Amino acid sequence: MAKVKPRVKVPKKAAAGDIVTIKTLISHPMESGQRKDKKTGELIPRKIINSFTAEFNGAKFFSADIDPAVSANPYMQFSLKVPESGEVKFTWVDDEGSV
């Protein structure tokens, strides 16, 4: 568990059946594996977040497979149709395991 603090914006209240927009932002270098170290000339190894999932009360409602072409500090915006009160859980996984 790396110590990274994601920023998440979820509306606190919503009527059942409403569609809400959720915005997330996490800081991560998203090293693409294409860049070279300026001093040594060696390729900097790839280190990116490769998958993202969002769950509502344990049920997955949105996920994304991410390639190196997503910018550093990946920002994601998507929506959720709220069926009932509950908790939204987000998971980011990078090349080295969990975040």
Place this chain on the structure above:
Amino acid sequence: MKQVQFSRREAMVLGAGAATVTLLGGVTGALAATATDDAINAFTGGATPSEGKITLGAPEIAENGNTVPIDVSVESAMTDDDHVESVLVLADGNPNPGVATFHFTPMSGDATAATRIRLASTQNVVAVAKMKDGSVYMAKREVKVTIGGCGG
């Protein structure tokens, strides 16, 4: 002042060199295009994408290729029988065309997603949506990039 003069022979050589460069450029362009087509085919399972239903938002000119905001949305009722399963985003001029794949469920409410991507140069961004019933829709936008976003 030194005047630059080309003899006829030199001019021929230069011309041939320029032609080779264009040819090479054409070949790499075609290669990238096939990689994109391969990715689309792998994603759709061979189905031919039709236009419409999907909207891809991207700036016409991106000053910084490192963060280009894009958004995709797909028209769909998002019910259990009829919803968008996944959307594939590709950039055909990048070293690897794949950008991201978004997976939706009926719980998503509507099939929209937005993120920020890297673009190496001026190129097309392509979004392909796969519906529950197997139909496939595609949208394309050209983005002009002033400064590329893939390091050096």
